[in-house]
Amino acid sequence: MTMDTPAAPWLDSHVPDTLAEAWTNLRAQGRRSALALLGILIGTASIIAMLNSGHMAQRESLKLFAKLGIDMLQIQAVPAGDAPVALSRTAIAALPVVDPEVLEVIALATGRATARAGAASADLAIFAPAPALARMVGLVAARGRMLGAAEDCALSVVLGADAARALSGPAAAVGPGSVLLLGGYGFTVVGVLAPVRPETLDPVNYNMAAMIPPGCARRVIPGGGPNALLVRLQPGADSKAAGARISARLTPREGTLTVLDAQSILATMQAQKAVHSRMLIAIGAVSLLVGGVGVMNVMLMSVMERQREIGLRAATGASPGALRLLFLTEAVLLSMAGGIAGSLLGAGISYAIASGSGWDFDLAPWTLALGPVVAGGMGLVFGLYPAISAARLNPIDALRAD
Amino acid sequence: MLRLERICRQYNAPARTLAVLDTVTLSVERGEFCAIVGPSGSGKSTLLNIIGLLDRPCSGRLEIGGEAIRSWTPHATASLRNRLIGFVFQSFQLLPRLTAWQNVALPLQYRGVARPARREVAEAMLARVGLAAWSDHLPSQLSGGQCQRVAIARALVGQPQLLLADEPTGSLDSATSREVMALLRSLNAELGITVLMVTHDQELAASCPRQIRLRDGRIVEGSEARAA
Ligand SMILES: Nc1ncnc2c1ncn2[C@@H]1O[C@H](COP(=O)(O)OP(=O)(O)O)[C@@H](O)[C@H]1O
Ligand SMILES: [Mg+2]
Numbered sequence: 001m002t003m004d005t006p007a008a009p010w011l012d013s014h015v016p017d018t019l020a021e022a023w024t025n026l027r028a029q030g031r032r033s034a035l036a037l038l039g040i041l042i043g044t045a046s047i048i049a050m051l052n053s054g055h056m057a058q059r060e061s062l063k064l065f066a067k068l069g070i071d072m073l074q075i076q077a078v079p080a081g082d083a084p085v086a087l088s089r090t091a092i093a094a095l096p097v098v099d100p101e102v103l104e105v106i107a108l109a110t111g112r113a114t115a116r117a118g119a120a121s122a123d124l125a126i127f128a129p130a131p132a133l134a135r136m137v138g139l140v141a142a143r144g145r146m147l148g149a150a151e152d153c154a155l156s157v158v159l160g161a162d163a164a165r166a167l168s169g170p171a172a173a174v175g176p177g178s179v180l181l182l183g184g185y186g187f188t189v190v191g192v193l194a195p196v197r198p199e200t201l202d203p204v205n206y207n208m209a210a211m212i213p214p215g216c217a218r219r220v221i222p223g224g225g226p227n228a229l230l231v232r233l234q235p236g237a238d239s240k241a242a243g244a245r246i247s248a249r250l251t252p253r254e255g256t257l258t259v260l261d262a263q264s265i266l267a268t269m270q271a272q273k274a275v276h277s278r279m280l281i282a283i284g285a286v287s288l289l290v291g292g293v294g295v296m297n298v299m300l301m302s303v304m305e306r307q308r309e310i311g312l313r314a315a316t317g318a319s320p321g322a323l324r325l326l327f328l329t330e331a332v333l334l335s336m337a338g339g340i341a342g343s344l345l346g347a348g349i350s351y352a353i354a355s356g357s358g359w360d361f362d363l364a365p366w367t368l369a370l371g372p373v374v375a376g377g378m379g380l381v382f383g384l385y386p387a388i389s390a391a392r393l394n395p396i397d398a399l400r401a402d
Numbered sequence: 403m404l405r406l407e408r409i410c411r412q413y414n415a416p417a418r419t420l421a422v423l424d425t426v427t428l429s430v431e432r433g434e435f436c437a438i439v440g441p442s443g444s445g446k447s448t449l450l451n452i453i454g455l456l457d458r459p460c461s462g463r464l465e466i467g468g469e470a471i472r473s474w475t476p477h478a479t480a481s482l483r484n485r486l487i488g489f490v491f492q493s494f495q496l497l498p499r500l501t502a503w504q505n506v507a508l509p510l511q512y513r514g515v516a517r518p519a520r521r522e523v524a525e526a527m528l529a530r531v532g533l534a535a536w537s538d539h540l541p542s543q544l545s546g547g548q549c550q551r552v553a554i555a556r557a558l559v560g561q562p563q564l565l566l567a568d569e570p571t572g573s574l575d576s577a578t579s580r581e582v583m584a585l586l587r588s589l590n591a592e593l594g595i596t597v598l599m600v601t602h603d604q605e606l607a608a609s610c611p612r613q614i615r616l617r618d619g620r621i622v623e624g625s626e627a628r629a630a
Contacts, residue, residue, distance in 0.1 A: 017511055314476075316508045317484020318512050319480040321477065
């Protein structure tokens with residue numbers, strides 16, 4: 001067994017021993033420690049709730065662009081008067097050629113009509129898309145089939161899932177083979193779409209719509225020409241600028257264009273979220289500060305009360321470094337206990353926010369580790385002064401204290 | 403073994419400086435058992451604190467175990483105290499949350515001895531002071547005499563050169579005092595440890611081989627080891 005004094009003052013007492021002693025002392029402090037933890041707990045909890053609700057909101061907003069991605073524009077022509085408005089097919093076809101940031105353009109003719117099947121009727125969105133739309137959006141037939149390339153002018157229709165349900169009476173279910181009266185024409189239902197999760201850039205609600213071939217769309221859609229576009233841009237393209245360029249090329253004489261770009265919508269949502277986060281950060285910072293001061297207070301009281309212990313430790317050979325380490329460890333342990341509790345509370349608050357906002361609950365694991373780490377840092381900062389003052393006590397006075 | 407040359411200690415009182423120790427010269431040989439006596443306020447505790455490196459003299463030279471004390475930084479004196487000196491106090495100064503063996507092992511902890519080895523050495527020392535069965539008891543579960551035995555075990559566990567006891571029997575009844583005194587004498591005889599003990603008890607002082615008498619901060623008797 002070696003009895004030599006180690007060279008490094010920090011190792012005057014073994015770190016595990018210091019940890020064990022610090023833990024015993026904290027437990028002995030009981031309720032007072034618990035009170036100091038409250039500030040740390042609220043502070044870390046609100047920071048963790050903030051980070052996680054940000055994380056979940058981010059995931060939720062990206063879900064709104066899951067099918068189409070965020071390098072996407074939606075353009076719709078708005079008629080100025082009563083006359084229908086249509087976009088120039090040649091200008092649309094030229095877009096990918098003349099604008100290097102445009103990868104793909106899908107044109108649709110859209111309108112509304114009342115559909116009747118037997119006694120049932122429903123007001124449906126009608127859309128006649130370029131064939132590529134189904135692939136891009138992921139439209140698939142749950143029953144029957146999609147429109148074929150050969151039926152460009154056929155009286156065939158594919159119904160959205162909700163539309164098919166709305167038109168089905170108690171007696172007769174509408175499905176493949178049913179005949180539908182749409183704008184005075186009898187259309188044959190060839191398929192019913194699988195339900196689609198609605199997204200921000202969808203030109204129509206596909207679930208409550210009827211898809212017809214584009215060739216003879218004029219029968220049910222006034223004008224019949226394309227009046228909506230989905231434009232896929234080069235990844236990373238400035239979608240606002242691209243939107244402006246495309247509108248300049250396509251704006252028809254008899255109407256105006258509205259342009260929705262995913263990035264701008266995301267930016268708006270983020271800006272709203274930032275207000276929310278700033279508030280939580282402010283609460284978190286103030287609570288952490290209050291908690292830190294609380295920890296400092298508890299530690300200063302502890303130093304005051306344990307002067308004789310400090311004097312005795314010094315008399316038996318505790319160096320100032322060893323005494324600092326002991327009290328600093330206590331401060332850090334105390335704060336970290338608050339941080340761990342804060343992480344759990346923060347996760348709970350995140351869950352409440354998620355269920356309150358109708359989001360899917362999802363925790364970023366690193367935020368949970370952040371609680372004890374941030375709190376431990378607070379303990380280190382606010383424990384330093386009490387630890388230094390413990391180490392500075394004059395052992396004779398300390399031993400005489402009562 | 404212990405040598406003090408012209409040690410002075412003053413306090414700066416508001417009006418004048420108060421010389422608590424005035425050019426104290428003292429030498430003690432290895433294995434001696436000395437009683438320090440003198441009226442209250444004569445500087446006994448101050449002398450013991452300086453020898454124990456808890457207090458710093460204003461001037462003079464101090465040598466312990468052949469080592470002259472040159473550096474008085476808190477870190478240097480802590481390490482010297484740990485190695486050279488064991489303290490016994492009137493009020494025991496046991497840490498209430500630690501068991502008897504943990505209290506005894508404290509000096510070893512600050513020497514970097516691992517816990518299992520500490521326990522072994524501390525329990526052996528507790529057995530030496532007759533408390534083998536009380537190793538896991540808290541100070542609050544022990545009598546005053548037992549507490550002082552634990553404190554003596556703690557003072558000796560690190561095999562120091564010097565045991566400094568400031569009125570070690572001051573809080574004990576006379577029967578227990580005699581037991582504690584007998585223990586100190588036997589440890590002095592068996593381990594050869596040098597003991598300096600402040601006491602007010604004339605009878606205990608008289609039973610010591612050497613008496614050092616202080617008055618008004620000066621040694622008036624016993625500054626040199628008696629020729630054997
Ligand atoms: N910190 C201090 N400040 C001022 N005077 C002190 C201080 N400590 C001790 N003294 C004085 O030093 C003198 C000696 O004290 P002390 O060594 O405790 O005496 P003893 O132990 O012999 O009773 C006393 O007069 C006391 O008042
Ligand atoms: Mg005294």
